[in-house]
Amino acid sequence: MAIQKVAIVGGSGTLGAEVVKQLLDAGFDVTAITRNESEATFPDKVTVKRADVTSVDSVKDAISGQDAVISTAASAAAGGQKVIIDAVIAAKVPRFIPSEFGIETRKYRDTKLGRLVGAKVSNTDYLIELASKYDWFSWTGLSNGLFFDWTLKRGSTFVDPKNHKFTLVDSGNELFSASTLGFIGKAVVGILKNPSETANKYLNVAGIVTSQNKILEAIEKFTGSKFDISHTTGDELEKIGDEKIAKKDFSAFIQYLEQHLFADGAGHGLKPENSANGLLGLKEEPLEDTIRNALA
Numbered sequence: 094m095a096i097q098k099v100a101i102v103g104g105s106g107t108l109g110a111e112v113v114k115q116l117l118d119a120g121f122d123v124t125a126i127t128r129n130e131s132e133a134t135f136p137d138k139v140t141v142k143r144a145d146v147t148s149v150d151s152v153k154d155a156i157s158g159q160d161a162v163i164s165t166a167a168s169a170a171a172g173g174q175k176v177i178i179d180a181v182i183a184a185k186v187p188r189f190i191p192s193e194f195g196i197e198t199r200k201y202r203d204t205k206l207g208r209l210v211g212a213k214v215s216n217t218d219y220l221i222e223l224a225s226k227y228d229w230f231s232w233t234g235l236s237n238g239l240f241f242d243w244t245l246k247r248g249s250t251f252v253d254p255k256n257h258k259f260t261l262v263d264s265g266n267e268l269f270s271a272s273t274l275g276f277i278g279k280a281v282v283g284i285l286k287n288p289s290e291t292a293n294k295y296l297n298v299a300g301i302v303t304s305q306n307k308i309l310e311a312i313e314k315f316t317g318s319k320f321d322i323s324h325t326t327g328d329e330l331e332k333i334g335d336e337k338i339a340k341k342d343f344s345a346f347i348q349y350l351e352q353h354l355f356a357d358g359a360g361h362g363l364k365p366e367n368s369a370n371g372l373l374g375l376k377e378e379p380l381e382d383t384i385r386n387a388l389a
């Protein structure tokens with residue numbers, strides 16, 4: 094079945110706005126489901142429907158008649174996604190893409206990092222159960238590594254382009270996966286254009302597989318300035334994360350994530366044999382171009 098009518102929950106957000114743009118560019122009919130209390134705005138071509146995202150009936154009414162629903166809802170809303178999923182089933186929408194878009198939660202669910210995104214894991218467990226129950230329903234999950242351009246633009250604990258600071262973890266040579274928001278939007282388009290090939294699959298994509306040292310070198314070249322470099326280790330990050338968790342401070346996610354991505358031996362750079370880039374028609378993104386576009 095070809096997918097044409099697509100609704101997106103969270104389409105006003107960091108990732109959602111870019112997914113909406115790519116969907117429109119690819120010619121889909123896009124409906125944004127936005128919370129009743131939201132002040133979000135959308136491009137003219139988007140049909141906007143308001144809903145109470147805590148009510149299955151309200152979301153069901155808003156999404157009825159769609160071929161697919163995508164959720165790019167905030168991390169904080171992950172626990173509430175069951176309502177969206179139940180509405181998708183009630184409205185008999187054949188395809189759902191959950192708000193994953195980060196680490197490969199299927200594989201790392203039992204790690205300290207994975208446990209912090211337990212709601213995402215439960216949502217996808219639930220989708221697997223529903224797809225085995227209803228033959229008209231399918232889902233696709235997407236893991237894309239770090240939001241790369243977004244991280245560079247706003248700065249993060251490891252890279253601070255504004256103040257020319259960089260923190261290397263261990264040797265800085267570990268390869269990890271990252272993608273720009275535009276690349277992830279194109280991946281979503283690729284899923285919707287290939288509904289049979291992507292049904293009931295958890296896919297991995299990466300716009301770029303690189304290391305901290307390569308990023309540092311490319312940023313210094315682009316900015317023409319040397320960065321102040323600090324050093325930490327994967328073990329140190331884990332220790333800080335553990336101390337935060339002991340105090341119920343869930344910002345530990347950042348330390349666990351940096352350890353997951355950057356520590357020597359972590360092994361989270363996407364390997365070609367596990368990549369869905371080809372399946373989804375995606376071209377990898379040159380590091381220098383991404384840095385130029387993000388920091389220009």
Ligand SMILES: NC(=O)c1ccc[n+]([C@@H]2O[C@H](COP(=O)([O-])OP(=O)(O)OC[C@H]3O[C@@H](n4cnc5c(N)ncnc54)[C@H](OP(=O)(O)O)[C@@H]3O)[C@@H](O)[C@H]2O)c1
Pocket residue numbers: 102103104105106107108109126127128131132133146165166167168169170173192193194195196237238239240241
């Ligand atoms: N890989 C990475 O590096 C990375 C980084 C950040 C996020 N992520 C993941 O990407 C996905 C999208 O994150 P994002 O940062 O783009 O989201 P976001 O910008 O924080 O929020 C997206 C939208 O969610 C809606 N929303 C906000 N609070 C909500 C709530 N309590 N209940 C329901 N909806 C709510 C809002 O839409 P309306 O106002 O229109 O209702 C908002 O614009 C998440 O799964 C997140 O974990 C990954």
